[in-house]
Amino acid sequence: METIQNKVEGPVTDELTLVRAAKQGDDSAFEELVRRYDRNVFRIAQHITQNREDAEDVVQEAFLKAYGNLQKFQEQSKFYTWLVRIAVNEALMKLRRKKPERTVSLDEDIKTEDDSLPREIADWSPNPEQQYTQAEMREILSKTIQGLPPGFRTVFVLRDVEGLSTEETAAALELSVPAVKSRLLRARLQLRERLGRYFQKRESGDGNQ
Amino acid sequence: MKCSEFLHELTNYLDGVIDETTKVELENHLSWCHNCYVVCDTTKKKIEIYRDSQLYELPEDLRTRLRSAIMTK
Numbered sequence: 001m002e003t004i005q006n007k008v009e010g011p012v013t014d015e016l017t018l019v020r021a022a023k024q025g026d027d028s029a030f031e032e033l034v035r036r037y038d039r040n041v042f043r044i045a046q047h048i049t050q051n052r053e054d055a056e057d058v059v060q061e062a063f064l065k066a067y068g069n070l071q072k073f074q075e076q077s078k079f080y081t082w083l084v085r086i087a088v089n090e091a092l093m094k095l096r097r098k099k100p101e102r103t104v105s106l107d108e109d110i111k112t113e114d115d116s117l118p119r120e121i122a123d124w125s126p127n128p129e130q131q132y133t134q135a136e137m138r139e140i141l142s143k144t145i146q147g148l149p150p151g152f153r154t155v156f157v158l159r160d161v162e163g164l165s166t167e168e169t170a171a172a173l174e175l176s177v178p179a180v181k182s183r184l185l186r187a188r189l190q191l192r193e194r195l196g197r198y199f200q201k202r203e204s205g206d207g208n209q
Numbered sequence: 210m211k212c213s214e215f216l217h218e219l220t221n222y223l224d225g226v227i228d229e230t231t232k233v234e235l236e237n238h239l240s241w242c243h244n245c246y247v248v249c250d251t252t253k254k255k256i257e258i259y260r261d262s263q264l265y266e267l268p269e270d271l272r273t274r275l276r277s278a279i280m281t282k
Contacts, residue, residue: 027280034275039267056271060278067279121244124251129258141262160256166224185220191259192252199251 019079023070030070034063037080040162041087047157048091050146058094062087077171081164085172088154095150128199144194148187155180156187210238215245223253 015036021029038059045058065086066073073082129137145153158169159180170180215238221227222235239246 030279031276034279038272038275042267042271056268059267059271060275063275064278064282067282121247123247124254128254137262141259161259163260166226181220185216188220188252188256189216189248192248192255195255195258196251
């Protein structure tokens with residue numbers, strides 16, 4: 001079985017050149033960074049906040065904060081990782097404001113080991129995504145991810161949707177590498193199980209299995 | 210290798226970050242354990258489905274608002 005390849009992003013040197021130009025006051029360089037990453041930031045924000053308006057606010061606040069604090073960016077990580085950290089913090093803050101009765105943090109929802117063990121093993125049909133229209137798929141994917149606790153879905157989105165490495169995800173979320181790995185495993189297994197409800201092979205016959 | 214041990218390594222396996230010996234053990238387990246094969250295969254499929262989906266297009270007016278907010282800073 002082949003492993004999953006991460007998406008390749010733009011060349012790092014190019015990013016750094018833009019960052020340095022932006023630090024020197026070149027606004028068009030910063031605009032280019034915005035253009036390059038705004039869709040990714042928007043997607044991350046939507047996944048975490050689960051709300052379009054909040055996500056739009058998060059995009060705006062994250063880029064403004066990055067712009068205002070650009071001189072503090074030490075260039076020890078990729079600019080994108082730094083930007084993601086800002087955006088995730090903004091998005092989690094939005095969630096906290098909305099759910100003041102519950103503190104939302106990345107440290108919540110630690111469950112016992114057994115929670116991640118699959119209960120549902122049924123196989124999927126060969127091309128499950130073709131059973132649904134694009135709009136239906138969007139609805140299914142978004143509904144499914146919504147059911148995950150914020151700490152899990154944030155890790156899943158950064159690692160598997162945005163293609164950040166485990167180390168970059170850990171840096172962006174200020175978590176340890178083992179914590180990222182354990183959340184990712186649980187998120188992956190939980191999502192698989194939830195999606196299975198839509199994608200399972202339709203069994204013919206007694207209908208009870 | 211037990212199923213729980215396989216699952217423990219699943220993420221590293223899918224990401225291709227395991228040593229050769231463990232990989233051989235995992236693939237050996239996969240060759241006879243149908244349940245783990247299904248879990249592994251569908252998990253991989255699921256990640257690919259999410260990754261390929263363009264869930265959210267950025268609204269053009271958000272881009273415009275963002276640009277003018279930066280310019281006025």
